[in-house]
Structures are given as C-alpha cells and as structure tokens.
Amino acid sequence: MGRVAVVTGASSGIGAEIARLLGGRGDLCILLARRADRLEALAEEIGGDAEPxxxxxxxxxxxxxxxxxxxxxxxxxxVNNAGIPGRTSFVHGDPEVIERLIRINYLGAVWCLRAFLPGLRAAAPSDVVNIVSVSGVVAGPPSGPYSASKHAQLAFSRTAAAELRGEGIRVHTVKPGFTETEGFPQSWLPRRVQRVVIGPKEVASHVLRSLEEGRGETTVPWYYGPVAPLQDAMPNVFTRVLARLPKAL
Ligand SMILES: NC(=O)c1ccc[n+]([C@@H]2O[C@H](COP(=O)([O-])OP(=O)(O)OC[C@H]3O[C@@H](n4cnc5c(N)ncnc54)[C@H](OP(=O)(O)O)[C@@H]3O)[C@@H](O)[C@H]2O)c1
Incomplete structure (x- = not known):
C-alpha cells in the first residue's frame, strides 16, 4: 500500500510543489489550505484529496x-507548510496581523502535529516536515513579527524532534531563504540580492531529499547557514546595520 501524506498550505507555492513531488513518488496526498478551488484542482492533477x-x-x-x-x-x-508573510512593524503594525502571524505560522503547525499524531504513531517510522525559514534564526526589520512567528515555530520543531524521536517519528526542520511565491513576491529586494532568490520547486526537491536521507534540520540554499551564527556572534553590529536600512524595505 502507498504512503499517505498530509500537506498543509498546499494551494500554492512551496506546499503545492511538495505535494506534486510526493504524489509523483506514489504517495496519496491529502491537501489542506483555505482555498477549496485551488486544492480541488491540485487534488485532481495528482490524484489526491482536498480538505479545506x-x-x-x-x-x-x-x-x-x-x-x-x-x-x-x-x-x-x-508537512506543516501553511504560512503567511508579514512585512510589518512591532511598533506601528496592525496588532491583528501580529496576532495572525503567530496563530497561523506557529500555532497552526502545533495544532496539526497534535491532531495527526495518532496517525503518525500508527505509521511509525513516519516523518514530519516543518517549513520554517531563515527568518526563524535571524531577526530584524522589515519583517520582525513574521520572524518572531518563525522563531517560535523553530523552537516547536526542534523540541518536537527530540520529544518524538524515541517513537520513530522523525521531525525535519527546513529553513528556506528568499523564495519567489504568490504569498512572498521578492521584487521588493534590492537588485543585487535578487540573485539569491530561488523557486518553490527547489525547496520542494530539498524537502524530498531530506525525507529520503533523514536529514533533520537543514537550510535551503545552504549558503544562508552562516548568517544566524553571525548575528549571534555580533548582535550589536547587526542592530547598527539594520537600523540604517532604508525604511522603504
Ligand atoms: N517564500 C519564501 O520566501 C519563504 C521563505 C521561507 C519560508 N517560507 C515558508 O514557506 C511556507 C509556504 O509559503 P510560500 O512561500 O509557498 O507562500 P504561498 O504561496 O503564499 O503559500 C502559502 C500557503 O499557506 C496557506 N495558508 C495560509 N494561511 C493558512 C491558514 N490559515 N490555513 C491553512 N492554510 C493557510 C495558503 O493557502 P490558502 O490561502 O488557500 O489558505 C498557501 O497554500 C510558509 O510557511 C512560509 O512562511 C517561505
């Protein structure tokens, strides 16, 4: 019998590409997101189920x-992938947006893991993939509240990895850098930074390799890896540099 995979945020971007690759390897994908029409179209394309x-x-x-x-x-x-962007400010941003980021990006992954845990236990050895972000390990404007939601999701993912390891449930934490998708258009980035932008297919292929090789926590592309230790080692230098960024960013 084929594997069963639940993918959240499967109506576009990275989640849709992950579902296509999982479907391609023969998994039955159950697709979750809010836009039913998008889910149904993808479910038909890959032979999966749509569950708005x-x-x-x-x-x-x-x-x-x-x-x-x-x-x-x-x-x-x-695959806990559902998420929203949040280029807003802790100081003058809409409080509703700041709360929504936590409810979707962080708590959404927690509720999904808890709800599907009986199924993951029944299938063990099984896998959970949390799509976090480089923003989960680096913080600063213009996306502080988004970054805070991803820091929380990272803490959740690392803790769940340790808590569930003994049960044969492997938790993979994937931290993508700038990726061009519907929800996260990257045209706001300065031109010289544009060359580091990747596509959702690249992230999806990375996720499939992580699953096949049991890689645990990874960054995609790899070259974002050293940025977090750099901010940890020189937080005050980062603060001074980030404070000088143009407000339009
Ligand atoms: N793109 C990047 O640069 C980047 C970098 C690092 C990490 N990430 C992370 O990658 C994940 C996917 O983002 P993406 O770039 O692929 O963006 P995207 O194309 O906008 O996809 C986001 C997905 O999440 C779903 N979603 C949003 N809110 C939801 C909710 N309340 N309940 C259920 N589903 C919800 C959306 O579907 P509906 O609107 O239909 O609900 C959509 O399918 C996110 O967690 C994001 O934080 C993205």
Missing part, C-alpha cells in the same frame, strides 16, 4: 484530522 481547513482554527483542525484519520488511520508524512 484553516490551520489557525484548532477546532477545525481537530475535526478535519478526525475525518481524515477515519479514512486513513496511518499517516506516513505530515
């Missing part, structure tokens, strides 16, 4: 997971 759901709504996540687990008691792969 807002991952920030804990009751809705529990209900959709219960429905899915009834049909598929064993879940081999859960």
């Amino acid at each position: 759901c807002d991952v920030s709504d804990r009751a809705a996540v529990d209900a959709v997971a219960a429905r899915i687990l009834e049909r598929h008691p064993a879940i081999d792969v859960l």
